[in-house]
Amino acid sequence: MNNYTCTHCGTVGLMEGFIEDAGEHSRGYARWIEGALERGFLGGAKRMGRPRRQIEAYRCPKCGHLELFATGAV
Numbered sequence: 592m593n594n595y596t597c598t599h600c601g602t603v604g605l606m607e608g609f610i611e612d613a614g615e616h617s618r619g620y621a622r623w624i625e626g627a628l629e630r631g632f633l634g635g636a637k638r639m640g641r642p643r644r645q646i647e648a649y650r651c652p653k654c655g656h657l658e659l660f661a662t663g664a665v
Contacts, residue, residue: 595649599656605649610659621646623661 595605610621622643629637644661651658 593649595658597651597654597656598658600651600654602651602653604652605658606652608648608650610646610648618665622665 593605593607594603596603597605612619612621623646624636624638625642631637643665645663645665647660647662649658649660650656
């Protein structure tokens with residue numbers, strides 16, 4: 592456990608986890624990409640040249656609320 596506090600109910604001590612990305616050609620974890628979503632010619636998200644960060648997720652053991660943080664660059 593840690594000292595993170597749930598912003599929904601105030602419980603201290605959130606459970607660490609991650610958001611899985613199981614899509615085709617995925618790296619196994621979700622990423623946060625800077626900037627508004629723009630779609631390319633075939634409908635996919637434009638992401639070339641944009642900074643990317645791994646998403647860390649923490650779950651409140653009392654209410655289930657998720658807290659997400661964009662951490663280290665990937």
